[in-house]
Amino acid sequence: MNLFSDIRALVIDSLTAMTTEGALPEGLNFANVAVEPPRDAAHGDMATNAAMVLAKPAKMKPRDIADALAAKLAEDTRISSAEVAGPGFLNLRLAPVVWQGVLGAVLGAGTDYGRANLGQGKKVNVEYVSANPTGPLHVGHTRGAVFGDALASLLGYAGYDVTREYYINDGGGQVDVLARSVYLRYQEAHGQEVAFADGTYPGDYLVPVGQALKDKVGDAYVDQPEDVWLADVREFSTDAMMALIREDLAMLGIKMDVFYSEKSLYGTGKIEAALAELESKGLIYQGVLEPPKGKKPDDWEPREQTLFKSTDHGDDVDRAVKKSDGAWTYFAPDIAYHYDKISRGFDELIDVLGADHGGYVKRMKAAVSALSDGKVPLDIKLCQLVKLFKDGQEFKMSKRAGTFVTLRDVVDAVGPDVTRFMLLTRKNDQGFDFDLDKALEQSKDNPIFYVQYANARICSTLRKAEEAGIATNDPVLAAxxxxxxxxxAQLAVIKKLAEWPRQIEIAAxxxxxxxxAFYLYDLASELHGLYHLGKTEFGLRFVNESSETATHANLALARSxxxxxxxxxGILGVKPAQEMR
Known part of the structure; x- marks a missing residue:
């Protein structure tokens, strides 16, 4: 049940009837007609812009359309009043029985209430985290992990066929640096003194990896030149880091469907195939790029390179895919990777990236547009930085990691549920100050506590009702x-419940x-307000000792x-609290 969609359907039917009756001209497009909550709840339950968006194409005054539509809508028993406001907005009030029916819908559908078929089974690939396999996940990765996982769940709830994917960046030079860093720990495990050169990774997390390498190969690589051990240590180290990353993700309850290796693109013809596809469309050529912004002319050496004509698909400049020495640019495997996604039959692609990838957006969208002939949309979501605070001070460092705060630091401090919810209380493209102390506060100012307390309060009420011999199962409450x-105050809660399916569609x-997360906080606020009102108005108490009928109705509302x-x-990946301790 989506009450807003139902009332919009009523508005469209009324407009169609008005067309048939000659009150509106033929051929009007009703696509932009909307039914939404009014900005001011005092104006009504819902509002429609129908008269405003149809006035110009109908060559009529908005007010005239609104007056006629109001009269038509008033014929339906669900509408208690339809009032024209301003130049032609139409405010609607629904009959109480309509709102009461929402509770029956919620209790009948359970947690499927609000589940949508918006996606119609379309295949969506959500790629997120995709951190370089050079160490544990840090707090920035944590935000992307939480956002991407919640987005995947949201889309699944809205009717999409979702694949969660992690792109392992194991094809670049940073993995060679990792191997050299592990080799230093390997030498250290053999009792040698080592010094970490600039650019290597000094974190303690590599100590057990160096020991594990020693356990595997003994002293076979001790004092050997790099060409003897680099390839093997690189693979060993990458596997060890990915195992660590999987453990980190598991702490947040995140499980990927696919781990895709960048290295698998090299030497397999996949990069060449992707670029051949672009070349067949006339989008690959030999050329010289303009100097980057900020470069002085005498600092710039023009070089002929293989270029992708990304400007044909909305980019600001064309992009190099092969250097003058024949080596691939970093963009080339990214093109091949996304071509592989398209070839796997995904209808939509979503990349969740860190804030430092802003310059990557247009070029990657251009590549996907070109490779799919504009048929597969790519949405790139950038997650801005997270600053951690503890005891009023910015929390900057993890001794284990060496230079950054890890995902484990955060989860150990506040737990996975708090971590997930709090990181979703800001839009992804906004910076976020995460106060670890406030995240554990038991107050209205702490959104996760406020929402969990609402659920725990309801669960406690239902348990007490059962102990008093009152049936609280959903079929009984629905009846x-x-x-x-x-x-x-009760209707205010129901009206918020009625918004849930609409919020799912908008969010998806x-x-x-x-x-x-925002919606849940608002719903919890309405519930807490009703609960406190019941302290002075006995009829609003969830358990009304003087009326079994009122008790079951009130419990139906609470249970909904x-x-x-x-x-x-569940969409956010947070376990609902049954009780607060």
């Missing part, structure tokens, strides 16, 4: 006389899972809130 739920269309909170937290 309650919901006409008892008519107080404005925009790829914005933070909307779910718990169902939606549980569904929302």
């Amino acid at each position: 309650a006389d919901l006409a008892e739920v008519s107080h404005p 269309r925009t790829n914005e899972p933070h909307r779910v 809130v718990s169902i939606v909170i549980s569904a929302g937290l």
Whole structure:
């Protein structure tokens, strides 16, 4: 049930009837007609812009359309009033029975209430985290991991066929640096003194890797030249780091469907095939790029390179795919990787990247557009930086990692559920100050506590009702006389519940899972407000000792809130609290 969609359908049917009756001209497009919550709840339950968007094409005054539409809508029993406001906005109030029916829909569907078929089974690839396999995940990766995983769950809930994917950047020079760093720890495991040169990784997390290498090969690589051990140590180290990364992700409850190796693109013809596809479209040529911005002419040496004509697909400049010495640029394997995704039959692609990849967006979108002939959209979501605070001070360092705060540092400090929820209380493209102390506060100012407390409060109420011999299973509550739920504070909660399916569709269309966290906070706020009101107005108490009928109706409302909170937290990857300790 999506009440907003139902009322929009009613508006469209009314407009169609008006067309048939001659009140509107033929051929109008109703696609931009919307039904939404009004900006001011005092104006009504819903509002439609129908008269405003149809006035110009109909060559009519908005007010005239609105007046006629209001009269038509008033014929439906679901509409208690339809009032024209301003130049032609139409505010609607729904009959109480409509709102009461929402509770029956929630209790009947359970956590599937709000589940949508927006995606219609389209295959979507969500690539996220994709950190270089050179160390444990840091707090920046954590935000991308949480965002990407919640987005994947949101899209699955909205009817998409989602694949979660991690792109292992194991084809570049940074993995050689990792191998050299592990080799130093390997020598150290053999009792040698070592010094970490600039650019190597000094973190303690490589100590057990060096020991594990010793356990595997003994002293076979001790004091040997690099060409003897580099390839083997590189593979050994990458495998060890990916095992560490998988453990890090597991701490947050994240499990990938696919781990795709960049290295698998080299020497297999995949890069050549992707560029051949672009060349067949006339998009590969030999040329010289303009000097980068900020370069003085005498600092710039023009070189002929193999270029991708990305400007034909919305980029600012063309991009090099092969250097003058014949080596691939870093962009070439990225093109091949996305071509592979397209070849696997995905209908949509989403990349979740760090804030430092802003310059990557246009070129990659251009490549995907060119490779798919514009048929496969690519959405790139950039996650801005996270700053951690503890005891009022910025928390900057992990001794184990050497230079950064790890995912494990954060999860150890506040737990996986708090980590996930808090990182989703800001839009991904906004910076985030994560105060570890406030994240554990038991107050309204802590959104995760406030939402979890609402659910725990409901669960406690239901347990007490059961102990008092009151049936609280969903079928019994769904059969309650919901006409008892008519107080404005109760209806305010139901109206918020009715928004849930609409919020799912909006969040899924925009790829914005933070909307779910915002919604849950607002729903919890309505629930807490109703609960406190019940302290002075006995009829609003969830368990009304003087009326079994009212009790079942009130518990139906409370249970419906718990169902939606549980569904929302499930999308965010957070376990709903049954009790607070």
